[in-house]
Amino acid sequence: MQEKQEKAAKSRGKARSSGSAPIQRGKLKVSKARFQSFADLDLRTVAARRAQEVVNRLQEDLGGASNVSTAERQLVQHAGVLSAFIEDQEVRFISGHKIETNELLAAINVQRRLLVTLGLQRRQRDVTPALQDYLRFKEQEKQNEVEHESEEDDDE
Structure with missing residues (x-):
């Protein structure tokens, strides 16, 4: 045994x-297994940069990275990597290279399902300033008006 x-x-x-x-x-x-993550990429390859760009844009569509849940972040990452793969395969096909059509179509279908799961509409991000920032801005605006009026008085 x-x-x-x-x-x-x-x-x-x-x-x-x-x-x-x-x-x-x-x-x-x-x-010991050493798992690598998306963060381990050094973004020197075109594919890695493209995948990261798609991930960033999808997160923005979902209201920004701070509004994306962990589960959504995983789906976004998968969709971004699939996007880079799909684009590569499409370019190869259009350039006359032989590709595995079934793999491309399967990837497109998986990506579509991921995007439907995430939602295809953009979400608006809350851009309302914090109360402290707003009050500081208004105070600065008021001071600028006073300075501008005093400059006009000096000119007369």
């Missing part, structure tokens, strides 16, 4: 990613 477990562990160890380091626990080698 223990021999079977060791063989299974060894075969799993061979499949580990190159970025993970094995951890020794008794006779078994266990790998």
